[in-house]
Amino acid sequence: xxxxxxxxxxxxxxxxxxxxxxxxxxxxxxxxxxxxxxxxxxxxxxxxxxxxxxxxxxxxxxxxxxxxxxxxxxxxxxxxxxxxxxxxxxxxxxxxxxxxxxxxxxxxxxxxxxxxxxxxxxxxxxxxxxxxxxxxxxxxxxxxxxxxxxxxxxxxxxxxxxxxxxxxxxxxxxxxxxxxxxxxxxxxxxxxxxxxxxxxxxxxxxxxxxxxxxxxxxxxxxxxxxxxxxxxxxxxxxxxxxxxxxxxxxxxxxxxxxxxxxxxxxxxxxxxxxxxxxxxxxxxxxxxxxxxxxxxxxxxxxxxxxxxxxxxxxxxxxxxxxxxxxxxxxxxxxxxxxxxxxxx
Amino acid sequence: xxxxxxxxxxxxxxxxxxxxxxxxxxxxxxxxxxxxxxxxxxxxxxxxxxxxxxxxxxxxxxxxxxxxxxxxxxxxxxxxxxxxxxxxxxxxxxxxxxxxxxxxxxxxxxxxxxxxxxxxxxxxxxxxxxxxxxxxxxxxxxxxxxxxxxxxxxxxxxxxxxxxxxxxxxxxxxxxxxxxxxxxxxxxxxxxxxxxxxxxxxxxxxxxxxxxxxxxxxxxxxxxxxxxxxxxxxxxxxxxxxxxxxxxxxxxxxxxxxxxxxxxxxxxxxxxxxxxxxxxxxxxxxxxxxxxxxxxxxxxxxxxxxxxxxxxxxxxxxxxxxxxxxxxxxxxxxxxxxxxxxxx
DNA sequence: GTGAAAGCGCTAACAC
DNA sequence: GTGTTAGCGCTTTCAC
Numbered sequence: 001x002x003x004x005x006x007x008x009x010x011x012x013x014x015x016x017x018x019x020x021x022x023x024x025x026x027x028x029x030x031x032x033x034x035x036x037x038x039x040x041x042x043x044x045x046x047x048x049x050x051x052x053x054x055x056x057x058x059x060x061x062x063x064x065x066x067x068x069x070x071x072x073x074x075x076x077x078x079x080x081x082x083x084x085x086x087x088x089x090x091x092x093x094x095x096x097x098x099x100x101x102x103x104x105x106x107x108x109x110x111x112x113x114x115x116x117x118x119x120x121x122x123x124x125x126x127x128x129x130x131x132x133x134x135x136x137x138x139x140x141x142x143x144x145x146x147x148x149x150x151x152x153x154x155x156x157x158x159x160x161x162x163x164x165x166x167x168x169x170x171x172x173x174x175x176x177x178x179x180x181x182x183x184x185x186x187x188x189x190x191x192x193x194x195x196x197x198x199x200x201x202x203x204x205x206x207x208x209x210x211x212x213x214x215x216x217x218x219x220x221x222x223x224x225x226x227x228x229x230x231x232x233x234x235x236x237x238x239x240x241x242x243x244x245x246x247x248x249x250x251x252x253x254x255x256x257x258x259x260x261x262x263x264x265x266x267x268x269x270x271x272x273x274x275x276x277x278x279x280x281x282x283x284x285x286x287x288x289x290x291x292x293x294x295x296x297x298x299x300x301x302x303x304x305x306x307x308x309x310x311x312x313x314x315x316x317x318x319x320x321x322x323x324x325x326x327x328x329x330x331x332x333x334x335x336x337x338x339x340x341x342x343x344x
Numbered sequence: 345x346x347x348x349x350x351x352x353x354x355x356x357x358x359x360x361x362x363x364x365x366x367x368x369x370x371x372x373x374x375x376x377x378x379x380x381x382x383x384x385x386x387x388x389x390x391x392x393x394x395x396x397x398x399x400x401x402x403x404x405x406x407x408x409x410x411x412x413x414x415x416x417x418x419x420x421x422x423x424x425x426x427x428x429x430x431x432x433x434x435x436x437x438x439x440x441x442x443x444x445x446x447x448x449x450x451x452x453x454x455x456x457x458x459x460x461x462x463x464x465x466x467x468x469x470x471x472x473x474x475x476x477x478x479x480x481x482x483x484x485x486x487x488x489x490x491x492x493x494x495x496x497x498x499x500x501x502x503x504x505x506x507x508x509x510x511x512x513x514x515x516x517x518x519x520x521x522x523x524x525x526x527x528x529x530x531x532x533x534x535x536x537x538x539x540x541x542x543x544x545x546x547x548x549x550x551x552x553x554x555x556x557x558x559x560x561x562x563x564x565x566x567x568x569x570x571x572x573x574x575x576x577x578x579x580x581x582x583x584x585x586x587x588x589x590x591x592x593x594x595x596x597x598x599x600x601x602x603x604x605x606x607x608x609x610x611x612x613x614x615x616x617x618x619x620x621x622x623x624x625x626x627x628x629x630x631x632x633x634x635x636x637x638x639x640x641x642x643x644x645x646x647x648x649x650x651x652x653x654x655x656x657x658x659x660x661x662x663x664x665x666x667x668x669x670x671x672x673x674x675x676x677x678x679x680x681x682x683x684x685x686x687x688x
Numbered sequence: 689g690t691g692a693a694a695g696c697g698c699t700a701a702c703a704c
Numbered sequence: 705g706t707g708t709t710a711g712c713g714c715t716t717t718c719a720c
Contacts, residue, residue: 025698025707027706060697064698067699092450103447106433145356147355279594284628369714370690402713405714
């Protein structure tokens with residue numbers, strides 16, 4: 001009963017288990033995967049041998065034989081910020097529920113992003129691609145090899161499923177609210193050309209101002225992080241507009257930091273709004289927009305699962321789906337004074 | 345030159361590329377992997393064929409042949425909250441730099457966590473395990489099969505690398521600071537038995553109070569999220585102690601929410617502190633502790649890389665490493681009034 | 689320089 | 705019920 005001498009050794013294979021249990025590898029496979037083609041007695045013996053040898057099936061062997069990876073991937077521009085964490089959470093939770101592992105890839109705006117994504121495509125059964133990580137050509141190339149794909153917070157590509165959150169219309173609602181405060185001059189802080197979401201938010205703001213007969217918002221391009229927002233705001237606050245509409249919460253919070261430092265009062269001297277409803281926004285009193293980020297990730301995982309099943313069963317693929325998830329304005333004190341019954 | 349008819353088809357294999365290029369699969373492999381055993385002319389022809397067929401090597405085949413996955417895993421209790429996002433970021437970035445993909449697994453406190461983790465172990469070359477996700481038995485089992493492993497923010501296990509952040513000593517410093525404010529009665533909001541980090545923070549606080557000749561802090565067990573903190577605080581604030589030391593920022597922020605709702609002034613009526621320095625803490629004026637979370641993840645990835653290399657080269661393994669990363673107290677207004685030159 | 693062929697660990701026909 | 709065996713797609717000797 002030489003039951004030790006295992007530590008440090010390489011992982012056991014199915015052959016070793018078979019030998020130890022005195023059966024064939026086929027029987028081991030069957031016994032361990034719950035096939036009803038084995039006696040309970042055999043199964044017990046196999047399980048015991050597997051346990052003794054600390055056997056875990058090598059996933060590569062399995063994947064190769066099964067023709068699937070049992071893994072999904074998700075690609076981000078980067079992982080900084082709480083926004084993506086929520087999306088990942090929803091994605092992972094749902095994918096795990098379907099028995100799929102999750103591979104993450106942050107492109108960090110790197111030049112080799114396309115190569116990384118295509119490599120990732122070779123190790124998953126389905127892929128979620130967020131925002132501006134890779135261009136349409138890459139998406140099309142991956143779609144062309146038949147890998148199930150879903151785009152998140154990104155402009156649609158023909159024949160590929162897309163899930164977005166509502167930007168334009170909620171931005172209009174946000175603008176409408178700012179107008180009721182009497183704000184008339186607007187700066188949009190963010191780069192509409194940099195991300196589809198940002199473009200939508202800017203478009204909604206511009207549309208609402210136009211409808212109100214006002215000048216178009218001044219666009220000040222800006223990165224999507226706190227520090228970029230703060231830097232951009234430093235100049236801006238020397239001659240502040242009535243309202244600064246940040247492309248996301250981090251940018252808006254950056255503005256708040258700059259304002260505090262410069263002694264500019266919010267909302268007295270300038271109104272500020274964001275987008276995302278990060279936890280920090282709540283504590284900063286920032287008027288912003290909530291998005292169902294978790295649901296975004298979860299829906300992506302579910303759609304991928306369906307596409308993968310569809311493929312495996314050689315079903316006729318359903319047409320590319322589009323979904324726009326609802327968003328909701330959250331009014332706090334950064335956009336202007338509210339009467340008591342109005343606030344919260 | 346039938347160059348299309350590819351869309352929708354399954355991914356191309358090395359055999360198809362070989363056929364198209366009129367060479368053997370061995371040559372394709374060599375050409376594509378940059379071996380210098382092929383003519384430039386052959387290489388060009390192969391590359392062309394590969395491009396036309398949109399060939400990406402199947403990762404399972406490759407992994408099986410190479411005996412490695414080119415992937416690392418990371419296991420979390422869950423993904424809620426910005427804390428983990430930062431650790432993942434550091435981990436992913438570093439692992440990607442070493443050419444490894446990253447698989448994430450959130451255990452969500454599920455009962456089948458152990459099984460999930462062991463399954464994950466079968467598809468990676470190395471694994472980072474955070475906090476209280478699985479118990480020592482599982483860790484030991486995985487370590488026993490020789491899979492490189494590193495524990496993060498978790499009590500050490502014999503023979504396994506561990507990286508933690510400093511808890512005790514910084515907690516003492518925090519307590520010391522609270523004492524200078526004149527606070528004398530303390531509640532620790534969190535469950536020391538629930539997570540190693542929490543235990544350390546509690547221990548540091550208790551030690552400092554004991555050294556100051558004060559009563560031990562009252563421990564009120566509490567989940568680590570905002571809502572748990574808020575709920576626990578609702579009762580607590582009816583008869584507030586001088587100071588509430590939250591096990592992490594989310595808990596402390598929950599206390600702030602409850603205080604605001606109950607009309608309790610912070611820091612006037614009660615001081616509150618957290619741990620982690622989330623973005624929200626900054627805007628909430630919460631006194632807390634910064635930890636190098638990104639570095640935690642990055643170090644884990646680097647150590648794993650080293651262990652994997654060590655294994656591949658059959659080097660003698662170096663002894664299990666322990667590292668404690670520094671943390672730093674960040675004093676804001678929630679812990680008590682400060683003189684101007686003292687604050688910020 | 690290139691090809692043939694032997695695996696890598698596993699699953700799933702197919703025999704018995 | 706169980707064993708035998710043929711792949712899954714790739715890398716890597718070993719011949720030539």
